[in-house]
Amino acid sequence: MTAVEIIEKTIIFVKETLKDAEGGHDWFHIERVYKNALLISKEEKADHFIVSLGALLHDIADSKFYNGDESVGPKKAREFLTSLYVDEKVIVHVENIIKHISFKGGNTEQTFTSPELAIVQDADRLDAIGAIGIARTFNYGGFKNRALYDPEVPPNLKMTKEEYKKSTAPTINHFYEKLLLLKNRMNTVTGKKLAEKRHLFMEHYLDQFYKEWNGEL
Numbered sequence: 001m002t003a004v005e006i007i008e009k010t011i012i013f014v015k016e017t018l019k020d021a022e023g024g025h026d027w028f029h030i031e032r033v034y035k036n037a038l039l040i041s042k043e044e045k046a047d048h049f050i051v052s053l054g055a056l057l058h059d060i061a062d063s064k065f066y067n068g069d070e071s072v073g074p075k076k077a078r079e080f081l082t083s084l085y086v087d088e089k090v091i092v093h094v095e096n097i098i099k100h101i102s103f104k105g106g107n108t109e110q111t112f113t114s115p116e117l118a119i120v121q122d123a124d125r126l127d128a129i130g131a132i133g134i135a136r137t138f139n140y141g142g143f144k145n146r147a148l149y150d151p152e153v154p155p156n157l158k159m160t161k162e163e164y165k166k167s168t169a170p171t172i173n174h175f176y177e178k179l180l181l182l183k184n185r186m187n188t189v190t191g192k193k194l195a196e197k198r199h200l201f202m203e204h205y206l207d208q209f210y211k212e213w214n215g216e217l
Contacts, residue, residue: 024136036123046115054097054120122191130198141171
């Protein structure tokens with residue numbers, strides 16, 4: 001089976017698997033990350049086949065929808081890729097991308113690196129910021145029945161990984177606990193360039209939000 005055929009079958013598998021997923025982690029999220037990854041990889045030296053598979057499978061079973069179990073995603077990806085007789089080295093690499101792509105809170109150090117992970121991670125982070133990132137954040141907040149904002153609940157920038165995963169804070173806090181931090185955590189030149197404009201959009205949005213909240217506009 002050719003690389004193109006494997007990618008085509010992967011797209012079909014992901015679409016089917018995520019057909020009922022929460023709106024911020026559905027097929028359209030995967031598609032945007034996939035496109036971002038292909039865009040970034042044009043200017044980076046990396047294995048485009050691994051980048052494609054990593055992007056397509058990175059959220060095949062997001063741990064936040066599986067009681068925090070981070071083993072489900074890599075396991076599902078392995079089972080699927082094994083069924084297509086994909087090379088073991090490729091499977092291991094894709095597993096590592098899935099295991100290490102997530103933000104997981106501001107105090108977590110990454111223990112695995114590769115050009116392919118850097119590209120997919122940037123592509124995923126781009127979808128977490130800007131206009132789409134704002135929409136996804138409030139969509140997930142609504143999904144979890146969280147308050148939009150509570151002036152008496154300040155952002156917590158010193159959360160552990162477990163505190164971050166279990167947080168029930170208002171949605172606006174997430175901007176400070178994750179989204180606004182991503183611009184300075186981009187890995188690639190293209191990723192950094194694209195993140196600048198989206199970061200600025202979020203800053204303008206928050207300024208407008210607080211003005212409206214406080215009855216200034």
